[in-house]
Amino acid sequence: MRAQLERDFQRFQRELPPGFPDHVRETYGIDLTARYLGETIPHPIGKGSGQLSLNETQLAADAEAGLAFVVLKTVIAQDEAGSQSMAAWAVHETKMTVERRRAASNRTGWTVTWKGRGWDRTLDEYLALVRAGRDLTRARRLLVLPSVKYHLPRLQEPFRDAEYRYTTRRLADAWGEPPLLVEKDFSPTLAGDSLAADRGQIVRWLREVPVRIRSASPGPVRIAVKLMNARFDDDFQLAMMAACTGADALVVFNRLFDAERGVAYGGWDLSERNLRVLDAIAPRVSAGPPNTPGSPPLTPGLRPLTPGLRPGLCGTGNICSGRLIVDYARRGCESVQLHTFFQLPLSEYAATRGSRTQRALHALVFHPSDGLVAAMLELEAAGELERRDGALHFLDLASHAHRPG
Numbered sequence: 001m002r003a004q005l006e007r008d009f010q011r012f013q014r015e016l017p018p019g020f021p022d023h024v025r026e027t028y029g030i031d032l033t034a035r036y037l038g039e040t041i042p043h044p045i046g047k048g049s050g051q052l053s054l055n056e057t058q059l060a061a062d063a064e065a066g067l068a069f070v071v072l073k074t075v076i077a078q079d080e081a082g083s084q085s086m087a088a089w090a091v092h093e094t095k096m097t098v099e100r101r102r103a104a105s106n107r108t109g110w111t112v113t114w115k116g117r118g119w120d121r122t123l124d125e126y127l128a129l130v131r132a133g134r135d136l137t138r139a140r141r142l143l144v145l146p147s148v149k150y151h152l153p154r155l156q157e158p159f160r161d162a163e164y165r166y167t168t169r170r171l172a173d174a175w176g177e178p179p180l181l182v183e184k185d186f187s188p189t190l191a192g193d194s195l196a197a198d199r200g201q202i203v204r205w206l207r208e209v210p211v212r213i214r215s216a217s218p219g220p221v222r223i224a225v226k227l228m229n230a231r232f233d234d235d236f237q238l239a240m241m242a243a244c245t246g247a248d249a250l251v252v253f254n255r256l257f258d259a260e261r262g263v264a265y266g267g268w269d270l271s272e273r274n275l276r277v278l279d280a281i282a283p284r285v286s287a288g289p290p291n292t293p294g295s296p297p298l299t300p301g302l303r304p305l306t307p308g309l310r311p312g313l314c315g316t317g318n319i320c321s322g323r324l325i326v327d328y329a330r331r332g333c334e335s336v337q338l339h340t341f342f343q344l345p346l347s348e349y350a351a352t353r354g355s356r357t358q359r360a361l362h363a364l365v366f367h368p369s370d371g372l373v374a375a376m377l378e379l380e381a382a383g384e385l386e387r388r389d390g391a392l393h394f395l396d397l398a399s400h401a402h403r404p405g
C-alpha cells in the first residue's frame with residue numbers, strides 16, 4: 001500500500017481525480033466519510049470562513065476541486081432598519097500577507113496576516129451568496145453555510161434581539177428548506193478587543209447566543225459556534241466549551257491574537273495549544289447544566305435549553321498535513337476547516353497543476369508520509385485502528401477519542 005500511495009502521489013500531481021474519496025475507499029480500504037454540523041460529508045476537509053469564500057466563483061472552484069464544505073465570509077448582523085451594533089467588524093479586507101512564523105517550540109509554520117474583519121457589503125448581496133451556496137448544497141456538490149457575527153453585549157447590557165431576529169429570518173428565507181445551518185463566529189480579533197477582557201462576559205455570550213439564534217429562527221436551525229482562543233489560560237478554554245450547551249457543533253479553536261502587532265496569527269503555537277486543550281477535555285467537558293459554576297444567571301425570561309449530547313467537534317488551527325487532521329480527529333473532531341494552507345506559495349505544493357484547493361487536497365490526503373491515508377494506515381499497523389466491514393473509517397478516530405485505553 002505504501003508503494004501504491006507513492007505512485008498515486010506522483011500521478012495525482014498533475015490532476016487530482018474527481019471523487020477521490022471513492023478512489024481511497026477502493027484502493028486502500030479507507031472510508032473518509034466525515035461529519036460537520038450533523039451533515040455527512042465525503043471527507044473531513046473544509047474551508048473556514050474568510051476572504052476565500054467571498055463570491056460564487058470561489059465556491060464553484062471549490063466544488064470542482066472536491067472540497068467537502070465551505071463556510072462563507074462572516075456577515076455582521078443587523079436589524080430591520082439596517083443598524084449594526086457590531087458595525088466595527090464590517091471592515092473592508094486589506095491585502096493578505098502569507099508569512100512564516102516561528103513558534104515557541106522553535107518550529108516554523110505559516111500564518112496569514114490581514115487587517116480586515118467581516119463582510120462589508122450589503123446583506124442582500126450576502127443573501128445572494130447564501131442562495132448560491134444553498135444550490136450547491138442541494139446538488140450535493142459542496143456543503144456551504146453562512147457565518148454570522150451577532151450582537152455581543154457587555155455583562156450588564158441587554159442583547160439586541162432585533163438584530164438576531166431580522167438577520168436569522170433573512171438567512172432562513174434565503175436558505176429555504178430547513179434546517180438552516182449557521183456558524184456563529186467568535187473571531188480572533190474579538191479576543192484582542194476590550195469586549196473580551198471579562199471572563200463572565202464571554203461565558204454569558206456562549207451560553208445565551210445559541211439560544212437566541214434558535215429563538216430567532218422561524219424554523220429548525222443547527223448552530224456551530226466557532227470558539228476563539230481567549231487571552232486566558234487553558235482551563236478557561238475548557239470552560240468556554242462547557243458553556244456552549246446550546247450549540248450543535250463547536251469549531252475548536254480560532255487563531256491566537258498578537259496584542260503587540262494587533263493581528264491574529266496561526267502556525268505551530270496555535271495547533272500545539274489547541275491539541276493540548278483538547279487533550280484535557282475528558283471528563284470535564286460535557287453538556288452539563290446551563291448554570292455553569294461561577295457564571296452569571298441567564299437573562300430573565302430566557303429559557304435555557306435542555307442539556308443533551310456533547311456538541312460535535314470540528315478542528316481548526318495550523319492544519320498543514322493529513323497527520324495533523326488525524327491528531328485533531330483522535331481528540332474528537334469529526335472534520336476540520338482550514339484557511340492558511342489554501343494560500344501558500346505554489347512552490348510549497350507538490351502538485352504542479354490545479355487550483356490551490358486541489359493542490360492542498362492532494363498534499364493533505366495523498367502525501368506518502370504525512371498524508372491522511374498514510375497516517376491512518378500507520379495507525380492500523382500499530383494496532384490503534386481496526387477495520388470494520390473490511391475498511392478503516394475516519395469517523396472511528398473521533399468516536400474512540402477520550403476512551404480509556
